[in-house]
Amino acid sequence: MTSTIIPDLQKPLPDHTQLPESDGTFVKNFQEHPQSIILTDSIGPLLEQRHPDGRYAIGQDCGIYWRETEPAEKGAEAPDWFYVPGVPAKVNGQTRRSYVLWKEHLAPLIAIEFASGNGSEERDKTPLYNEAGEVQNPGKFWVYERIIHILFYGIFEIKTNKLEVYHLADGCYQEIAPNERGHYPIGPLGVELGLWEGSYQNQTQIWLRWWDLDGNLLLIGSERAEIEKHRAEQAETQLEQAETQLEQVETQLEQAETQLALAETQLEQERLEKQRLLDRLRAAGIDPDNL
Structure with missing residues (x-):
């Protein structure tokens, strides 16, 4: 059983340099890493336009610490991909090792999980306390919804190519219906999230991609370079x-x-x-x- 640590008010809370950056688990499939790169690479130019001051952060399989526990990594969730507006990519000149909520106080606008299994872990709504009031391991869905308050939450089942997107409304996640293009609008970001079939890094399959609100695919660097070459x-x-x-x-x-x-x-x-x-x-x- 994971216990919640009651913070010592005389002791400063740890920051990203003092907390573990990995829980020691393996990446579950070969698609996760290139899938993250596609999302980051293609949305980069748009984020640079939206944040000319550079104040935004993207996490890829990076821990979001939301409580103090022992061991420390039990107090974190690590979305496969997430975006936080309004925070710098570095803290005090250091590259982020994790995202610490009690230091930032800003929730990610969107988090996406690439489910290797059937998505049950990503849809787990187990609360922090059971009916007896005892502390238990909460589910990822519950933490994102009730504690971190991530505005948009996407679950992509890699085996079945199934995509679900949820929007936080009145403190609860509501599943979003796709539009006429089969995409899921992420209004505050000015994009749509959807599925695209193609080849990337020697893998031809279904990938998560971004489109603008007019349905134009946001291109990755190699695609932009190919167009410029043409x-x-x-x-x-x-x-x-x-x-x-x-x-x-x-x-x-x-x-x-x-x-x-x-x-x-x-x-x-x-x-x-x-x-x-x-x-x-x-x-x-x-x-x-x-x-």
Whole structure:
């Protein structure tokens, strides 16, 4: 049984540098890490626009400490991916090792779990206290909903490609229905969350992806680079075509100039021939003006 530690008011509460950053468990499948990267990479440009001061944090399989316990890691939940607006990515110049609620006082706007099993752990609503008032291990769903108050909570079952998204309303999670595109709008973030089939890091399968509210897929860096490469190739092709057309025009201009020079030469020859004829007539005593 995990016990809740009553804080010593004379002792300062620990921060992220004093709490464990891992509980020693293995990542449960090969999709979790690249799945987190896709979500972080694709939403990065949007978050940079929304937070020009850089005050936001993204956690990937990172602990959120919500209570003091012994051992300490029992007082944390570690969503596979979460986003917190309004907090710096570093604390006192140090990269975050975990997210400590009693130091930050700001809940994540969204957390997402990649369920390797049937999602029962991610949907566990077991409360902190049982009917006898005894402390017990609370379920992840209950902690996110009742303690941390994460505004949006997504559960993605990797085996079945099933996605559920919940929204916190009046202190309780309400499941969101997908829109006409099959996506789940995350209004405060200005995005939609949905499923996308494709290949990433040598894995072709269903992935969680972001779209904007108009249904445009938010691209990861390699996709953005590919588009820029394609645009650059198109621009280069258009430039080559323009250069070819210019060369053709220059050739045509040269040909026209040559033809003009030939015509001028011919006219000059005809003028000289006419003048010689007139001179011969006058030499013979014939006035060409009276002919």
